[in-house]
Amino acid sequence: MISEAVIKRLPRYYRHLKQLSDSGVERVSSNKIASVLNITASQVRQDLCNFGGFGQQGYGYDVAKLKNELAAILGLDKVYDLIIVGAGNIGRALAGYKGFKDDGFYVRALFDIDPRCSSINGIKVYQMDFLKTYLNQNQVDIAIIATQKDSAKEVASELIANGVKSIWNFAPVELEVPEDVTVENISMSESLYVLSYRSKTRKEKKNSAQ
Amino acid sequence: MISEAVIKRLPRYYRHLKQLSDSGVERVSSNKIASVLNITASQVRQDLCNFGGFGQQGYGYDVAKLKNELAAILGLDKVYDLIIVGAGNIGRALAGYKGFKDDGFYVRALFDIDPRCSSINGIKVYQMDFLKTYLNQNQVDIAIIATQKDSAKEVASELIANGVKSIWNFAPVELEVPEDVTVENISMSESLYVLSYRSKTRKEKKNSAQ
């Protein structure tokens, strides 16, 4: 069983390896990875070792190989069908984001209670009523909840009732889901609060040091 | 010194207390808070105790009081002046978000290398060239980086060189900043990768159980 902490570091490794690969670097050591990500070399080796020995004593890691291994571990070697529920500010921004495709994430449809336009960035916007029917007729690997917080729970139930197993939640609510459903939260306001906490603490520190 | 783990839980406490307060609840126990947030009562008490004794033996916590204490701890009892750099999908979505004001976060200006319109949601969009001048003439408590990843580092340097101490970073890059500058990252792709990792792991588990 891989710990939460390790899992959260995997995407950072992957991103860094992609960067190295893009800039033509061929080999890298746990030490170099560690210094870029601000962690210890021990931790890098420990983390990677959870998934098998990708390195070579005396040499380090082959960038291309490690990158591919990480992609496979993260499940980025597959194609995913996504839908976005909620076509407000966030929903539209996500629909407009071109980068998803590079990682195999394809946004197939948008849903909104009040669709203002028929498509965004070439993705069709449907009436919310149609969600259930759509879910029954189409493969949906990941559903993005980008509604107001009031409707988020309701939408989640509908998604789950119709077979969705992975939810990417942008609404500021704690969703309660069955054990076999996965939720990842993007908590913008929480992150902003942490930032304001830190600014405040920084200022207090500065004042007390005077 | 408060640990990272505690700080990340503070916004969740605050959010829950706000909810309780909104629904007219007057008192709450560590036990009840814990069960909603899926943590232990011990942890709730331990966390809150870091900042002083807000509760009362045999009674619990006064919702209104605890909510206000948390707001003060998080620095939400102040007003913050924000700017957004990058008026692409994310920058525009953030500019359009009405909820910031409720917490005292005021977006004052947007900057873009290619401003397509003169204002978004009543917020003026300036040419990127004007950023330095703006920073020198105006108070900016928090700067949001919502540019492409290529320009994020450059923008960060410019912001820091002109006195910005808090950065909310939406670009998928690890920013290196001086000790007295605070960065909070919203890593959308990292969160999405964690989700795909989990879906993959869930499926493997299911298959191996068959």
Next chain:
DNA sequence: TAGATTGTTAATCGATTAACAATC
């Protein structure tokens, strides 16, 4: 071969949980 660097075990550190006296 000598130097470098992994994989992995053991030691340390820190965070979470349990327990309970204090007290409302």
Next chain:
DNA sequence: TAGATTGTTAATCGATTAACAATC
């Protein structure tokens, strides 16, 4: 008063770091 629940100390658990033999 009796019951409830905090604040806080001590015990446990897990994650990080250090160390080093294996080996390329």
